[in-house]
Amino acid sequence: MDDSPLHHPAAAAGIRARNTALGFHGSCQDRTGALLRTLAALKPGGRLLELGTGTGAGTAWILDGMSSDAHLVTVERDPELAAVASDLLRSDHRVEFTVDDLHEWMPQQRGQTFDFVFVDCRLAKQHHETVLGLLRPGAVYVADDLHPGTGWGPQDVVARDEYLATLAADPRLRPTLLDWSSGLVVAAVDGHG
Ligand SMILES: C[S@@+](CC[C@H](N)C(=O)[O-])C[C@H]1O[C@@H](n2cnc3c(N)ncnc32)[C@H](O)[C@@H]1O
Numbered sequence: 504m505d506d507s508p509l510h511h512p513a514a515a516a517g518i519r520a521r522n523t524a525l526g527f528h529g530s531c532q533d534r535t536g537a538l539l540r541t542l543a544a545l546k547p548g549g550r551l552l553e554l555g556t557g558t559g560a561g562t563a564w565i566l567d568g569m570s571s572d573a574h575l576v577t578v579e580r581d582p583e584l585a586a587v588a589s590d591l592l593r594s595d596h597r598v599e600f601t602v603d604d605l606h607e608w609m610p611q612q613r614g615q616t617f618d619f620v621f622v623d624c625r626l627a628k629q630h631h632e633t634v635l636g637l638l639r640p641g642a643v644y645v646a647d648d649l650h651p652g653t654g655w656g657p658q659d660v661v662a663r664d665e666y667l668a669t670l671a672a673d674p675r676l677r678p679t680l681l682d683w684s685s686g687l688v689v690a691a692v693d694g695h696g
Pocket of ligand 1: 529557561623625
């Protein structure tokens, strides 16, 4: 079976070209993007969150799945990367680009809740409790890049394994690991208690 996506977001080609010009290699893979689109579509009218915008590849896939009345907040600390995403996607009224460091941004969000999160930077994986605090019961949690990447050392593998152990031990989550694309976890936030 060829599981590569048949359809790509309209902005994908432009983002790829800008990535090549910038030498940015951090965009999510297309298979991950297709899954993000599917999961985003589960939250009509929802509030969605992406932690680590990069140049907007994941943002474009998430927007492609969202209903017309859903809202996406995406956060990136690098203004040059965020500007690429914003250039190509800001005409979509459903997305709100935030240029900030998650160290600063996350503690300011107390009281805000989301129905979906794409956890796509290391810091957000390390601050599990803070991220979970932003999610409503029934929310979808997705993280990628769990397969060792370029430049990973033994300490990165240890950090990844600790992260996965934290997710597995969290009674509020129902996680599934996917040994697919860049290595993913998809979890549901417990909606029963
Ligand atoms: C893997 S890339 C994101 C790719 C993007 N989500 C996509 O799917 O194409 C991770 C991004 O997180 C950003 N990042 C890393 N640490 C951050 C922090 N503390 N606050 C905000 N952004 C951060 C990096 O600058 C980088 O652009």
